[in-house]
Amino acid sequence: MSATVELHGPEGWFAVCPVDVLEPGRGVAVLLPDGGQAALFRDRTGRLYAIGNVDPFTGAGVLSHGLLGSAPGDRPYVASPLLKQRFDLADGRCLDDDEVSVASYPVRVG
């Protein structure tokens, strides 16, 4: 059994899933205890990130289904599968629209 990923939601840390369920370069959606949702990602170096899953441009819970990328030398982002806006995985900031961002959640391997 591999180590478990924990996420810091609105009500504190909680266990999500085993680390090796996470595929490098992709994400999964996480149901938060308050009924909200997060998108949890693992980059190719093994680092974990979690941001809000609901795409603010369409209202759909889809960010976890997007593709990861990184500008050369920069932090990873996810591109929304619907209209392709990119969100910084570290802080949830939208890279294509300064006015928009999604939440970001601390993650750890417990």
Add this chain to the structure above:
Amino acid sequence: MENRTDTVPGSVERPAGRAGARRPTIVLVGHGMVGQRFLEALTDRGLTTSARVVVLCEEPRAAYDRVHLTSYFSEGAAPEDLCLVEDGFMARHGIELRLGDPAVAVDRGARTVTARSGLVVGYDTLVLATGSYPFVPPVPGRDAEGCFVYRTVEDLLAIEAYAAGARTGAVVGGGLLGLEAAGALKGLGLATHVVEFAPRLMPVQVDEGGGRALRRRVETLDVSVHTGVGTQGVVTGPDGRVRGMALSDGSTLAADLVVFSAGVRPRDELARECGLPVGERGGIVVDASCRTADPSVYAIGECALASDGRVYGLVGPGYEMAETAARRIAGEAGAFTGADLSTKLKLLGVDVASFGDAHGAAEGCLDVVYSDPRAGVYRKLVVAEDGTLLGGVLVGDTESYALLRPLTGTVPPVAAEHLVLPAGAGAPVTLGVSALPDDAVVCSCHNVTKGAVRDAVGTHSCTTVPEVKKCTKAGTGCGSCVKVLGRIVSAELAANGIAVDTGMCRCFPQTRTELYEIVRALRITSYRHLLDGYGREAARGGEGCEECKPAVASILASLAPAIGVSGHVLDGEQGALQDTNDRFLANMQKNGSYSIVPRVPGGEITPEKLIVIGEVARDFGLYTKITGGQRIDLFGARVEQLPLIWTRLVDAGFESGHAYGKALRTVKSCVGQSWCRFGVQDSVRMAIDLELRYRGLRSPHKLKSAVSGCARECAEAQSKDFGVIATASGWNLYVGGNGGATPRHADLLAKDLSDAELVRLIDRFLMFYIRTADRLERTSVWLERIPGGLDHVRDVVVHDSLGICAELEALMAEHVAHYRDEWAETVNDPERLSRFVSFVNAPDTPDPTVRFVPERGQIKPEPALLTLSATVTA
């Protein structure tokens, strides 16, 4: 008329002028291509501010691109797409444009123009740009119902309306405009004839050899060519409608519609009536400043008889006249003393070009000729004894035109013999743009020199062709110079030390084609390896990006058997590279739900299978719709429902339709020989065979196909990437068709093929495309882009000119042998299935944001979600 400056019925509103100062008035009669160019030249010089400008336009619409009229039929351009006037142009410059209000009289004594509406406008300067009218020879029956000319959008709409009830059309005249008209009739689906009195097509532009090559090309397009015969009369039926034409050789040609395209005549009637001198064969006499005998009246464009005694029927010289007149009116120097009649045209898809002394009229000159009658390629250069290039004719392949024309009058750096030979046939050097001198005119429509283009890059910091177009206007006319522009821009950027980046994305400096070759030759099987080994320095070790990941996944998938990776798109690292749709083997919809499109090969489906689709849709509450691709789309599935739905579909014998992939979509079919009274081959069987053969094939963009059972083309094969039309003796294969945003009719690649020949050619064609196309480049765009175009592709896939056909066929054989249904493999594999959950920590909880409301007895995404998004962004 006492008031000189203007007045009466429906008096024209005037823009506020400077108080007190009387602004002079410039009246332009005719708002065609040259008229609009004249207005632009006025604005460039600030004359629209210092003068009042009134335009009388006979046509009901503002200036449009007459040169590309035929694109209405061939490319589906709407009349609005042809408009030459930028939005808001007239208002911004305070120009008074009166549509549908032609000038009917000019009073030079009073200096007024009277329009049909009764408006009388006083002028200080009058500019006539009335163009020409199509000449209709005085043959009996020329006024019959069904006779047309081809010059305006209104003509084109009338022809289109009439053609709905017609099957055969004949064009009188085999010159430039006649072939344009023939293209229009072809585009309307009529069996088309061209009747030309001269012994060859385009007698003015091309010589005999060129005429032969042109004829061959035109005939392969199913246009019947009749040369050396005159039209004696139009034959009409008892209802007075056209039935055909009587020809000078005594024969009759059946036709439901006739288009006269036997030349044009200058529209000089206004000038004649007000006593201005006109030429013997028409045309308003002007001097080198484009001024008529009356110093306040100018004439420009096709209505003018220039100072060299010629009337120019091309738009390039007209533009020069427009510039000249505007300059003179502004008090600047400028002269039009004649222009080069060089032309490069694409008529009926056949490239034709002639330049300089095309017919070799100069004394002692020599012809250097290359002719390949089989391919319909002909190239002739006329050179003086000392090697000076004097002119030439190019038919079928005009690639070198843009470089040769500007070299006219110089001794080219490469011997003429080598310049006519096709690339690869012993030509030791190819001529680069560096051979052009700075004063060489590269864009003849707008008279832009190579120096001006270099300047746009060097001084005005343009770095792309679109920027250079904007800055210099080069390339915005007929478009024939755009390729050379691109090469000059690249060369200039390189010379200035600015790298021209042709890389696929931020991560890779290579093009897709180059990456394909790297993967193939080095048998690279992983994206990481490719990125870290061959990516841009700064991108190595990074995450890559959403552009190159799916492109590399597609390259790996198309080469899978050859390089030894798993063919399943979700396996290992490949799964992580896939676009969202491919990763879930379904298409994501606007609310995050997915749609399902099972394959229905050739559109043929049994009642049992239809019932299964109905039952699945009902049981899962999916919205169903018949698609434009002859199959059925089921919308509104949540990600965790996909495996359940597909388990049922796979059990009933369905497989993935790859609606989500850059892969083969559908091969549409018509009902064909088995049922249709006209069918000559079994189009359904062929469509099914082709769909099953190429299913799952990953490619740079999606691939679509269709098979029609006869020339009526009910399956729309000519709008497909590869389309097949049955003939009495086999199949015709068309390639490079496209619907979508920029529709393109497919080109005929080969005729009368047997089943085996057809499949072999398609195998080669598809594999050659996959190997050489850019990312997200449909076959239509690819075919237009790659050097040599259709001819080159034909050489490669039909004549095996590169010697790679065996390899291409082997790659396809591998694909066919290794094909397995992605969904069947997925539903049988718990590991792959584990991804199909809404929430990793709550696999049984559905995503609460996926909500539906009813509409017309089915579901649709709840609109409230979308309003929510609006408030978040606001």
